[in-house]
Amino acid sequence: MTPSSSDSPFAVTVVDGVYLIQMPPRLTAQVSLPIKHYWEKLCHQDPPPQRIIVDMGRTVFMDSSGVGLLMRMISLSQIENNIETVLWSLNDQPKMVLQVSGLSQFFKIDERTDAVVTADLLNAEESLPVTHPSVRSRWKRLMDIVGAIVGLLITALLFPFIALAIYWESPGPIFFGQIRLGLMGHPFRMWKFRSMVVNAEALKATIPNQASGAIFKNDNDPRITRVGRFLRRTSLDELPQFWNVLRGEMSLVGTRPPTPQEVGIYEIPQWQRLDVKPGMTGEWQVNGRSKVRNFEDIIAFDLRYQENWSLWYDCQLILKTLWIIFQKEAGAV
Structure with a gap:
């Protein structure tokens, strides 16, 4: 033994x-x-x-x-x-x-x-x-701070219209907060504009999962409101995450932020995706977004980002994300 x-x-x-x-x-x-x-x-x-x-x-x-x-x-x-x-x-x-x-x-x-x-x-x-060089980079952090401030200003301008639309269709909280795991598994509350009905989490077990592995996807999820579908299609639901970026819990570009339940069934090699901060966008976003159904593909995207990281690469992914958001087939992350 x-x-x-x-x-x-x-x-x-x-x-x-x-x-x-x-x-x-x-x-x-x-x-x-x-x-x-x-x-x-x-x-x-x-x-x-x-x-x-x-x-x-x-x-x-x-x-x-x-x-x-x-x-x-x-x-x-x-x-x-x-x-x-x-x-x-x-x-x-x-x-x-x-x-x-x-x-x-x-x-x-x-x-x-x-x-x-x-x-x-x-x-x-x-x-x-x-730590990973992206975590140690002061220039990346500066880019995150500047981008977060600009993003929060845009969020403030759009907030009255988004909040009114959300509440008009589905009275309840405007924001949705969910615990995610960041760098080295550090837990934090990630914020979004609410795109589902108020009791969405309680209804999750009744919805079929169309993805494989430690992720949940359903193209026709009935919990998503009409306003929520628009917010997800345009990625407007993610604007509050600029607050997470400003706080240093997330980055503009990084890996996909997992839930504790998801991480709970990880195998040891899959934990490597947490060597960097989670991002509002990343490889997973520009290579299929909601069309990605296999968890192993997400892992591969996240590890590829870590291997290829540079400030210029971050800029390229941001530009690709902006282009994809305005495409007809853009979908929620």
């Missing part, structure tokens, strides 16, 4: 029913998968462990795949099997990622350990990016 250091990216020590699992220096998708598989077997064995200690003393880099792994670990051990789980010795970058994602509140963290980070690992840490 205990992997050896020669054939595994992690090491395990067992003493009196307590498991000490030493994490590898880089907690990415490649090494997270075997750890996930081992953790699942560990939590389902009979008898289960009395306590699991996760030693992060050698880990100097963790991306969103590592966040996904830790979420799965905490779900299996503490929530499903009531096994005490402790994180040991967090270095600066993993600690930052845990704080951004909000995971630090779910783990018991013990920093009083004797773990030592070697000079080689420190050198490796210096050579690794703390």
Whole structure:
């Protein structure tokens, strides 16, 4: 049951029913998968462990795949099997990622350990990016702020007409807020103009899903109002998201912002799409929008954006989005 250091990216020590699992220096998708598989077997064995200690003393880099792994670990051990789980010795970058994602509140963290980070690992840490370059770019953030201010001014001008149309057809809130997960799985409330009936969320289970994977799509969704269809076709329903961009929760261009329910069924590699901020538009928007039915296609679009990112590429995607919005076949995201 205990992997050896020669054939595994992690090491395990067992003493009196307590498991000490030493994490590898880089907690990415490649090494997270075997750890996930081992953790699942560990939590389902009979008898289960009395306590699991996760030693992060050698880990100097963790991306969103590592966040996904830790979420799965905490779900299996503490929530499903009531096994005490402790994180040991967090270095600066993993600690930052845990704080951004909000995971630090779910783990018991013990920093009083004797773990030592070697000079080689420190050198490796210096050579690794703390975050994706798009997240570190001040110019991208400046473009987001300027774009958000302009977008909010446009929103203010159109608000009286949109609000009156929404309320006239379907009395109730003008805005619709939904929890989405952003950079490294950080939860935030994403805003839109309401395009559905007031009790839309309660009716969702009655609507057939025409998409495959961790997304929901229905071309003839009866919950969408007539005004809502117009708002979605023109993307006017998304104007309030400029507020999310101004707050830094989203970007003008990025990946598609997922719901917690969607992320809850992700496999480890799919978490990589959360290495960047979600965007109002992106690869998924200019390559089919609502016509995209396969979740794996969305993943591919999001990863392609991360690989190709540059400020000029962001500008190209914004221009393509504006062009698509005014096309006859434009549809909701």
